[in-house]
Amino acid sequence: MRLRALLAKELLDLARNRVALVPVALVTAVSIVVPLIVIVTVPAMTGRSLAEGSGLADAARLLGIATTLSDEALTQLFLFQQFLLLFLVTPITGAMSLAAHAVVGEKQARTLEPLLATPITTLELLVAKVLGALIPTLAISVGGLALYLAGIAAFGEPGVFAQMFSARTILLIVVLGPAAALVSLQAAIVISSRVNDPRTAQQFGVLIILPLTAVFVAQFTGSWWLSTSWLLVTGLGLVLAWVFLVLFSVALFERETILTRWR
Amino acid sequence: MIVASGLTRQFGTRTAVDDVTFDVRRGEIVALLGPNGAGKTTTLRMLAGLIAPTRGTVTIDGVQLTRATGGKLRGRIGFLTESPGLWDRLSVRQNLRVYARIYGLADPERPIDTALDTFDLTPHADARAAELSRGMRQKVALARALLHQPAILLLDEPTSGLDPEITRGVRRLLEERRAAGASILLSTHNLDEAERLADRVAVLQGGLLALDRPAALRQRLTTGRLLVRVAGDPAAHLDAVRRIAAAAAVDGPHLVIPLERLEQQTPAIVTALVASGAEVLEVRPEIPALEEVYLRLVNEP
Numbered sequence: 001m002r003l004r005a006l007l008a009k010e011l012l013d014l015a016r017n018r019v020a021l022v023p024v025a026l027v028t029a030v031s032i033v034v035p036l037i038v039i040v041t042v043p044a045m046t047g048r049s050l051a052e053g054s055g056l057a058d059a060a061r062l063l064g065i066a067t068t069l070s071d072e073a074l075t076q077l078f079l080f081q082q083f084l085l086l087f088l089v090t091p092i093t094g095a096m097s098l099a100a101h102a103v104v105g106e107k108q109a110r111t112l113e114p115l116l117a118t119p120i121t122t123l124e125l126l127v128a129k130v131l132g133a134l135i136p137t138l139a140i141s142v143g144g145l146a147l148y149l150a151g152i153a154a155f156g157e158p159g160v161f162a163q164m165f166s167a168r169t170i171l172l173i174v175v176l177g178p179a180a181a182l183v184s185l186q187a188a189i190v191i192s193s194r195v196n197d198p199r200t201a202q203q204f205g206v207l208i209i210l211p212l213t214a215v216f217v218a219q220f221t222g223s224w225w226l227s228t229s230w231l232l233v234t235g236l237g238l239v240l241a242w243v244f245l246v247l248f249s250v251a252l253f254e255r256e257t258i259l260t261r262w263r
Numbered sequence: 264m265i266v267a268s269g270l271t272r273q274f275g276t277r278t279a280v281d282d283v284t285f286d287v288r289r290g291e292i293v294a295l296l297g298p299n300g301a302g303k304t305t306t307l308r309m310l311a312g313l314i315a316p317t318r319g320t321v322t323i324d325g326v327q328l329t330r331a332t333g334g335k336l337r338g339r340i341g342f343l344t345e346s347p348g349l350w351d352r353l354s355v356r357q358n359l360r361v362y363a364r365i366y367g368l369a370d371p372e373r374p375i376d377t378a379l380d381t382f383d384l385t386p387h388a389d390a391r392a393a394e395l396s397r398g399m400r401q402k403v404a405l406a407r408a409l410l411h412q413p414a415i416l417l418l419d420e421p422t423s424g425l426d427p428e429i430t431r432g433v434r435r436l437l438e439e440r441r442a443a444g445a446s447i448l449l450s451t452h453n454l455d456e457a458e459r460l461a462d463r464v465a466v467l468q469g470g471l472l473a474l475d476r477p478a479a480l481r482q483r484l485t486t487g488r489l490l491v492r493v494a495g496d497p498a499a500h501l502d503a504v505r506r507i508a509a510a511a512a513v514d515g516p517h518l519v520i521p522l523e524r525l526e527q528q529t530p531a532i533v534t535a536l537v538a539s540g541a542e543v544l545e546v547r548p549e550i551p552a553l554e555e556v557y558l559r560l561v562n563e564p
Binding site: 012117120121259260 | 364366
């Protein structure tokens, strides 16, 4: 009940401050447009096939991705799947500023003290803060993903759209994305409750993006392929990391330090 | 009932509150007085379970306030913080609704409507908190503290920023809560308010300097004066008065008579004057204000 009350407040507050969601919407828009430009528009404008000399179709076959498709379709599929990883980063980059601001923002607005004087627990407070940042950004991200898939259906080679719905893709979207976002946002909340300035929180928060960028680059260069089993293990690891971070953030959240040293 | 026992709080090497012991009984208002930095807010925060004492204990209705009991006990406390702390983008009603739900009120809209009505906030219920004046924000914060009808009220300067009419309304409300059995501790710089409202006053300056009824403190720490105007030369009756109060003097048309027990000694003075043949035109007791008591306490070396 208390968690729901605070979560409802977070969502309402955000609804009254929609500008805060513009960065999320922008990152999502970029995540939709850039792949379509690279994979569909540029080859159409240059008249050069994607598959021509890239070797990506062979790489896709080696990885066991939809071997029945034509080289062009397979190359598109491979690239569309790689760009899908952008949707992992989208909810995180967008929500980071929200999460980073979550606790320190309340400190600065002096709204934290009356809240802490209620029976609300630290766990409820911190989880509400994370979910308050996660839910709207995830919703935008899912909307963006639907548009991305619609773009593939409209402009992709025949058969590419249908092949996007593999176990790997679903795991990536349903498990890994939200789990990675939870971990990142929880880490941002930890930072937010330990600093006195939202800018500091945001700057520390940027560091959380780095490992995800590394995964993204590793995928593209082929140095680490996130197979279905890898995705499962990583997803599970992230969920465990989130649970650990929740406990860690509760332990680190010192009510009286926050109240007495917030200036 | 709140009992603070040997409450001490240190911040590094600085002692903000030093060995403070007092209680606030059921149906009682205690005013916490003291200069800025005297430890009033720290004391209130310790009583609300927001910060832990370095030493000493807080007991609320027989239950010691600890980390384990804090959550449950906070549900019985209404705490008005130094700053109203409203969510600016939310409306007045929405601000109150979040707290009503956090306190687990079964039918949140009813107490919210009552609180809005009590503080004349109904016309502003849908206004965003950011649009409110300072006084209005303070009223919303007070409404929030009273929303769940707490048995314990801890109020940090409740009438700060309020106009006289609203201030009177708040005082009336606190008197009603007192009559309903609530234990109320409020900090204030307004000595007149403390005098009018509080059953007892606690003067704090790091440690507890005094705790008593305002009248008892006055009697203990200050001397009242009796001003008597008589027909003719007052000096002619000075000797008669000095037999009771040696420090009596003449000031213009008045006899000025310092008395330790003003109420009890006044009839004897009048009797002595009449016996000496004086025609008494006016007898005016001068009771020192609480301010004098306060200043004396906090300025004593």
